[in-house]
Amino acid sequence: MRRLPAAFVAMALALAAGPAAAEIRALIVAVSKYAEPIPSLEGPPNDAAALKGLLEEQGATDITSLADGQATRSNIRAALEALGKRSKPGDWVIFFYAGHGAQAKSRDPTETDGMDEFMALGGFRVTRPDTNQYILDDDLRGWLVNFFPTTVNVLQIADACHSGTLNRAIVAPTPFKKRTALDNPMAISLPPSPPDPARLPPSKSDPPNLVYVGAAQDNQFALEGPLPRGDSPSRGLLTYALEGALKDRRPNGNLVSDLDNNGQLSLAELASTLESRTRELSSTQQWSSAAVPARNERSVIFQPLKAPPADERPIEVKPADDAAADLLGGRGPWASIPRGTPDLTWNAKEGWVTDSRGDRVAENLKTPEQLTGVIMKRRAISQLAGSANERQVKVDIGPRPKGQLYKNGESVDLAVTHRGGAAYLTAFNLASDGTVQMLYPLAGEGEGLMGAGQSRVVMARTKAVAPFGVDNVVAIVTPAEPKALRAALRRIDGKRDAMVAAGLVRDELDQAKGQAAMALGELYTGP
Incomplete structure (x- = not known):
């Protein structure tokens, strides 16, 4: 491009100041095994393990984990209620969910879009769903409101999606999977939820202690895929971005995500960083959502993690034709690989380069010098x-x-x-x-x-x-x-x-x- 000459479903939050003895507590839910036609996922167990390690590095000791068959409505409800009873004023409670998000036609006339958003839990079936295998958004909101007084801060992180459309033309197989149960929400008919005194109807206002970070915008899919390389374990983009936000540092030692460079990572800075990082990781297919009220934008939850070792490996490039294979035999900021999952694939005869996500990142690229430019640009944007x-x-x-x-x-x-x-x-x-x-x-x-x-x-x-x-x-x-x-x-x-x-x-x-x-x-x- 050349310039022509020219004349979340978001929830509000407010954070209560806590005493010195405040703790971080967490409930981590990861669901990867689903019944057809819902595709199973690979990333949630890896996301759950990564988040548990992250929270332990933050000093958290009260961490409950539920996975697949254990992750039922009743078990999640009971775990949240128990966390509420253990929590003290000033504590942070993290509720994390990695798995499929979905929509279904709502029976509630107050739903403005006519749809219910829900988490599809272990064993969820599209036909004749069991009420213990999913959680409606209104039910979850009621639990978070009723089980935790406003003196306890609650951060909900959902590395899942509800619905959306991918606008991009992918020219090669993409490694990313969508974390939505079915593309057509009308294919799911949910029975009425069981009676629950803690359920709340939809509301335009929420208590001041509730924070929500979602993996994607309302019209997008949340994605998972191999990160940071094509042969890496599958990860949800939001959770992977959160780790990076707590690790990547400036030359002076402060976090890159510490936008005002004052040595502390505020909630506003974290929310902004997660949006740009998820967008960069997904090539604009996804960017996270969050809400941070002005009076609490400078509140701090997480401390910096140990910085990762410098990644000094060359960019791996796989030739797609003989001409590229010959040119990649020379010296440059790349390593030529004949097979496997590369960072870039180059067809020198036709001139195109694709990345590991399947996007065509360059056209009419015929020389090693041009390829070097693509690689250096890739590193610059990552920084x-x-x-x-x-x-x-x-x-x-x-x-x-x-x-x-x-x-x-x-x-x-x-x-x-x-x-x-x-x-x-x-x-x-x-x-x-x-x-x-x-x-x-x-x-x-x-x-x-x-x-x-x-x-x-x-x-x-x-x-x-x-x-x-x-x-x-x-x-x-x-x-x-x-x-x-x-x-x-x-x-x-x-x-x-x-x-x-x-x-x-x-x-x-x-x-x-x-x-x-x-x-x-x-x-x-x-x-």
């Missing part, structure tokens, strides 16, 4: 994704829905929305082969100053042009005019210097000490 603060600044790409393909010559609208004080906007594009393309401000567009409050800058209309594949728009807002950053970006404009551009942005964020913010936008183009 930047953890620092994105999309609650403060957001890149909007239209007019198509997110994730859809723009063909050669089609118009693309780019806009940036910013919340906060007056700030200066700088934006550039990283094309599919890592080429840096300055977008804003160009000559004649002034200093790029955005007013205080919520403001929107439309960076004019662009067109999808070569090089085709996955483009990434990078927008950064700064409290002062970033003259040095802009000058450096202009020097590398038109060059395959993605890692240099990423380094410039990260340095600017560090120097601003939390007063700057950055966001990413993905654009998919093709001939």
